[in-house]
Amino acid sequence: AQTVTQSQPEMSVQEAETVTLSCTYDTSENNYYLFWYKQPPSRQMILVIRQEAYKQQNATENRFSVNFQKAAKSFSLKISDSQLGDTAMYFCAFMKHGYSGAGSYQLTFGKGTKLSVIP
Amino acid sequence: DGGITQSPKYLFRKEGQNVTLSCEQNLNHDAMYWYRQDPGQGLRLIYYSQIVNDFQKGDIAEGYSVSREKKESFPLTVTSAQKNPTAFYLCASSIAATYEQYFGPGTRLTVT
Numbered sequence: 001a002q003t004v005t006q007s008q009p010e011m012s013v014q015e016a017e018t019v020t021l022s023c024t025y026d027t028s029e030n031n032y033y034l035f036w037y038k039q040p041p042s043r044q045m046i047l048v049i050r051q052e053a054y055k056q057q058n059a060t061e062n063r064f065s066v067n068f069q070k071a072a073k074s075f076s077l078k079i080s081d082s083q084l085g086d087t088a089m090y091f092c093a094f095m096k097h098g099y100s101g102a103g104s105y106q107l108t109f110g111k112g113t114k115l116s117v118i119p
Numbered sequence: 120d121g122g123i124t125q126s127p128k129y130l131f132r133k134e135g136q137n138v139t140l141s142c143e144q145n146l147n148h149d150a151m152y153w154y155r156q157d158p159g160q161g162l163r164l165i166y167y168s169q170i171v172n173d174f175q176k177g178d179i180a181e182g183y184s185v186s187r188e189k190k191e192s193f194p195l196t197v198t199s200a201q202k203n204p205t206a207f208y209l210c211a212s213s214i215a216a217t218y219e220q221y222f223g224p225g226t227r228l229t230v231t
Contacts, residue, residue: 004161043207043225044222047221091161107220109161109163111159
């Protein structure tokens, strides 16, 4: 079974500064996907970024980037130029790669990091 | 306007009653999922369905039941056997051959 650990229950950052959220995971799989989801106060889960384990290049989406260290099983999220709208819970999630008929995949989530952006 | 809808947003029930949460998607996704979220916890998978008329238990299926009679719909019934049903419930869907799960807005269930 896979486990995902987010060791920072809460973090804060000044507006326009950079912050890094940590995530580690445990798996015996070699092929998998990793995700960061954002859950603002509205509680809608929003996909921020995804990383395929077979890709060495770190994923980037505008102000969001990851540092994927496969050997260390680490997957941190860096938010640059933090904005007030970035205030949210952030969840790291793991998905095992595998064909299963019509192709559904199960996500395993960490417990989340609450990020507050301070004006 | 494509997306996932969950209704109602807030639901209140008395202990001992079964309650059904609605989840509908018009994204033409094959797979659908139900998650439960408790305070201080990540999401935990209740049930998932890969195709119509087929579904599998997730990590915490006890006390819940589902059906998948149509591709667009995946209702979740919280039965009286669920010992602690008060929680936030999220439905999600994904298309075969891609990996992103898209989430609905959620239903907050309170059982007293």
